[in-house]
Amino acid sequence: MNYQDVEQALIAFRDKKGWQKYHNLKDLAVSLNLEASEVLEIFQWQPSDHELSDDERQHLEEELADTLIYTFYMCEKLGVNPLDIVANKMQFNKSRHWKTEE
Template sequence: MGKIHNLEQNGSNQNLQVDQKTAQQYQDAVKHLQEFREGQGWSKYHNLKDLALSLSLESSEVLEIFQWQAEDIPLTEQKRIHLEEELADVLTYTFFMCDQLNLDPVKLVEAKTKINNRRSWDV
């Protein structure tokens, strides 16, 4: 497992939670996802472990689009559409996980970017 970083200096991560600063568009999207999930009766399957498994599987589907394709070949229109659909699935499971943890994904990414800006990698 990689090094774990506190995303906030005080280690509380309270500023990463959904609050009045969280984009309304994200909150609306999560509400629609929750309504869809409830309508399908899937709530019992949406624990963090199963969401993480589903996120991994959908990420693999993103990777599969590029399997055996040279990196200098642009995506066909069909593959681009497929990629967009799989990215939507990845984001959906990410949003479900963030919702369960009461985390704002934009704040989460911003906090991690601040950490990465202080790091260096040998390339």
């Protein structure tokens, strides 16, 4: 599945549920933050070298998917492709941080 297919499926799901009215940038940002907190919760009180169980890994994948979904909804609202903005940021970071390594 490419990004455009994912975006279309997410929009169709949102529209079928009637959630468009809740999908403003502020509420999407709040939801993204809440889902990111659920990612962090998986690691709470675990040592840094903790190996995830199969159940924990599955849970982590689900929470990562939720954060990506809200990120994709925000990108759709902004009219940007998330892959493009990541590529742009990587190029910016490369120019900013790799100059001293040359």
